[in-house]
Amino acid sequence: MIKKTICLLIIISLILPLEGCWSRKELNELAIVLAAGLDSTPEGNIVLTVQIARPSALGGSQSGQQSGGGAQQNNVWVVSQEGESVLDATRYLESKVPRHIYWGHTVILILGEQLAREGIRKSINFFSRSPHTRETIWVMAARGEARDVLNSHSELESTSAQSAGRMIRAGIGVPVMLKDLSMMLADKGINPVLPRIELTPSGTPQGPGMPENLTETNTQQSRATIHAEVALTGTAVFNDDRLVGWLDYHETRGLLWLQDKIIDGEVTLPSPTEPNKKISIDITRGSTRVEPFYDGANIWFDVEIQMEGTLLEQQSIEKLTNPHIFNNIEKNAAHRIEDKARSAVEQAKYDYGVDIFGFGQAFHRKYKDAWPLFEDRWNEVFIGADINIKVKTYIRRTGLTTNRISEQ
Incomplete structure (x- = not known):
């Protein structure tokens, strides 16, 4: 009898908290x-x-x-x-x-x-x-x-x-x-x-x-x-x-490169042989690595950006099978990405005086002991830090055609 009573009390105690769908x-x-x-x-x-x-x-x-x-x-x-x-x-x-x-x-x-x-x-x-x-x-x-x-x-x-x-x-x-x-x-x-x-x-x-x-x-x-x-x-x-x-839009692209958040997009640049005509590259992959350095007195950052893409539009008629021309296109694409990144850095530094790229986070990860010296005035430190940007681009494909159809 006592065992039955205990079992009943246990069952009741388990059922009572079940309040159902009262708040549905x-x-x-x-x-x-x-x-x-x-x-x-x-x-x-x-x-x-x-x-x-x-x-x-x-x-x-x-x-x-x-x-x-x-x-x-x-x-x-x-x-x-x-x-x-x-x-x-x-x-x-x-x-x-x-x-x-x-x-x-x-x-x-x-x-x-x-x-x-x-x-x-x-x-x-x-x-x-x-x-x-x-x-x-x-x-x-x-x-x-x-x-x-x-x-x-x-x-x-x-x-x-x-x-x-x-x-x-x-x-x-x-x-x-x-x-x-x-x-x-x-x-x-x-x-x-x-x-x-x-x-x-x-x-x-x-x-x-x-x-x-x-x-x-x-x-x-x-x-x-x-x-x-x-x-x-x-x-x-x-x-x-x-x-x-x-x-603006172009500075935002530079910000995305520096934050390593490029998903896709394009890079348009002048033709190496016909500057009044354009070449457009579709971005297929992008990555950014930020490395901070501190020598006890100065702070600087080395930024390495890599881009892979496909050449999908060519208004000019230069031969893409020419290695010299192809290398020039890759270098010009790298300069165009670097210009956007530098434009974003200069705007953040000199117009707004703020680190919006996460350079402070990178410095904190590498120099944990030194971070307390700078965290309360990081924006000021960021303004005085050198930002060295290096970009490498690789055009992996040229679409369904190698050269543009000649006008002749």
Whole structure:
């Protein structure tokens, strides 16, 4: 009898903690956030903008079209709310959204320019701390307001958030997830960078179009004919958590080389025999090795970059079977990559005064004992350090033809 009682008590104690699905939310009760944007107000508050999927638009086979073949619709609902913090704005937002706000499918987080210049730590804390958001969200900085970027649609993808996510995964800009940004903010050997996103005029919509929101196109006529597409146009440079400036597209390529993050791309250079004509090389492989040196007084870095590629376009008619010409093309390609890398270094050093390449991290790994002497003033040390860049390029193939078809 005693054994039966003990067994019963054990069974009851095991069953009681099983609380079931008391906190479950059905799919039709969720407002799925695809993208979020943060802006600041003059009073110091935060404006949270969310791009919420519209199930009726995304669920059908003709996404963004009415069932009767009518005018084009938005696939998302974009709504904003001001608050003293992100969580505060979220709570107020719940009074406008008739469903439970769900962050699990958020693709991108966009930080507005003014907010980024004031400092981003306080703004991203919610997304880093909340168990409902993911650390794999792509983070970007807007040129202008994040709200304007989110209030747009894509001509090819279902939403502008998906369009931006696909571009960053394809290696168009500097890829930065929320977890990467958090680590950069915590590490004194590198300053954060984020891809710059903005709306750009991108052709005329085919068929019935939706009004666009480009600042430059305020008249009703131009708003109906100019499409605004999200585009990655460069890189945002930060000193600690404050935005200090931008890198353009070519400087961004130099940054990617120095960070060893080149995925693909191309190098275009003048022909060795006809400088007014171009040769383009498709990058198939790239690697970068950074070696720091410290002699007790001076710090310098040797950077070795290697690129392999395929020559895929030739406007000139020189013979690629000529070893001298082929070697000249490889050397010119190396000079072009070196110029982009040096341009990024000079911009970071002399215009912004920050190490955005991770040279401090490389120095820390090699000289652990000396690092405490420099970590609190690493940006100053970086400005005075010599950066020696050496590039080697190898053209492995010339496509389906060796020489261009002669004009004669």
